Amino acid sequence: MKSYEEGAYAMAALSAAVVAFRLLLKKGLIARDEAVRALLDEAVSRAIFAEAEAKGEATAEINRQSAEILKFVAEGL
Secondary structure (H helix, E strand, O other), X not given: OOHHHHHHHHHHHHHHHHXXXXXXXXXXXXXXXXXXXXXXXXXXXXXXXXXXXXXXXXXXXXXXXXXXHHHHHXXXX
């Protein structure tokens, strides 16, 4: 798999997660604090993974961007 394909899959998964959390929030099935905590936890894990990954610079950059997007979304919930 090429690095841009890996990035596309990562961004698609990120988009799906955000949609799922927004739907759960809207339906009242999850508290806002829980959703924010889950998104921030994912952002932290992606940032750690990006720092630890040495083989694919493009993948590491995508993980860094994903972490920033997740923090932004969590702040907006």
